[in-house]
Amino acid sequence: MTGVRGTGLTRSYGTGATLVHALRGVDVHAEPGELVVVRGRSGSGKTSLLHVLGGLERPDSGQVEVDGVDLTALRPDQVLELRRTRIAYVFQAFGLIPVLSAAENVEVPLRVLRTDPAERDRRVADALAAVGLERHAHQRPAELSGGQQQRVAIARALVHRPTVLLADEPTGQLDSGTAAVVMDLLVELVHGHGVAAVVTTHDPLMAERADRLVELHSGELRAPRPAAGA
Numbered sequence: 001m002t003g004v005r006g007t008g009l010t011r012s013y014g015t016g017a018t019l020v021h022a023l024r025g026v027d028v029h030a031e032p033g034e035l036v037v038v039r040g041r042s043g044s045g046k047t048s049l050l051h052v053l054g055g056l057e058r059p060d061s062g063q064v065e066v067d068g069v070d071l072t073a074l075r076p077d078q079v080l081e082l083r084r085t086r087i088a089y090v091f092q093a094f095g096l097i098p099v100l101s102a103a104e105n106v107e108v109p110l111r112v113l114r115t116d117p118a119e120r121d122r123r124v125a126d127a128l129a130a131v132g133l134e135r136h137a138h139q140r141p142a143e144l145s146g147g148q149q150q151r152v153a154i155a156r157a158l159v160h161r162p163t164v165l166l167a168d169e170p171t172g173q174l175d176s177g178t179a180a181v182v183m184d185l186l187v188e189l190v191h192g193h194g195v196a197a198v199v200t201t202h203d204p205l206m207a208e209r210a211d212r213l214v215e216l217h218s219g220e221l222r223a224p225r226p227a228a229g230a
């Protein structure tokens, strides 16, 4: 399959009295152009799930497929290559490099991939335009609002045309109005670019934008319960 799929994922941390089962047999998938939102309380395993799906951590058991490639069967250098080319991350804390301008931040993944400079400039300009920040290309993160910083982070995540987008509470540090704008942008880009996206949140409003919503409870995935009165 294309997109991303996790099957039977388990992940524990610690040993003995400190053992925590962060993931207990999770099955999850996102097709190209689909936004899957994973809702769950603090500590339910959302970050662990994204780390495992993105190859940042190996599951204790289970499989992760990205565009049909079994990540758990690859060598570490092959995982790294796949991450650089196919997978994008957006973090709650934006993760921008403070001394670089918005455009330079967006350019980083293309530098890593040694993309030709003329092509790089074109793609950076396109990515900044896609998030509506073409006029802010030369500003550094500290000179941008939180919402603008997250839009730069989204442009950076998508500039190398990944097939999978993993976003960990991307609106967690934004006020609700800005969060809605950023989430709408994410939805538009995921649908428009055919990216398979898994986005975590504990914000109920964000869940409304999902093509599919799933809930993590203590490391187990469930279909969401209908809202009270629904």
Ligand SMILES: Nc1ncnc2c1ncn2[C@@H]1O[C@H](COP(=O)(O)OP(=O)(O)OP(=O)(O)O)[C@@H](O)[C@H]1O
Binding pocket: 013, 014, 020, 021, 022, 040, 041, 042, 043, 044, 045, 046, 047, 048, 049
């Ligand atoms: N590196 C680690 N070492 C030990 N325990 C960990 C580690 N990473 C996560 N855990 C534990 O695994 C469980 C799931 O953590 P995880 O960060 O995946 O949850 P989360 O749903 O993302 O939480 P939050 O919403 O607070 O970010 C928690 O009990 C956490 O304490």
